[in-house]
Amino acid sequence: xxxxxxxxxxxxxxxxxxxxxxxxxxxxxxxxxxxxxxxxxxxxxxxxxxxxxxxxxxxxxxxxxxxxxxxxxxxxxxxxxxxxxxxxxxxxx
Numbered sequence: 001x002x003x004x005x006x007x008x009x010x011x012x013x014x015x016x017x018x019x020x021x022x023x024x025x026x027x028x029x030x031x032x033x034x035x036x037x038x039x040x041x042x043x044x045x046x047x048x049x050x051x052x053x054x055x056x057x058x059x060x061x062x063x064x065x066x067x068x069x070x071x072x073x074x075x076x077x078x079x080x081x082x083x084x085x086x087x088x089x090x091x092x093x
Contacts, residue, residue, distance in 0.1 A: 006040040
């Protein structure tokens with residue numbers, strides 16, 4: 001999967017300039033409200049077929065020492081427009 005830009009994106013996290021070994025790390029488009037960070041990932045056709053057949057997605061965090069709370073969801077949208085202009089999640093968990 002590759003990170004992709006999305007409508008509600010507010011920032012982009014940049015990779016550590018020191019690198020992450022032999023892992024390819026690119027900028028990560030995000031939305032944040034100071035309490036959570038949301039990113040959007042696009043599957044290749046091969047990944048779509050694998051998800052359909054196996055029904056699994058794996059989340060890997062290149063940290064090694066801690067595991068922050070994370071959430072993985074498959075849906076068309078995660079954020080919605082709010083009347084006051086403050087984007088907000090459709091659902092959490």
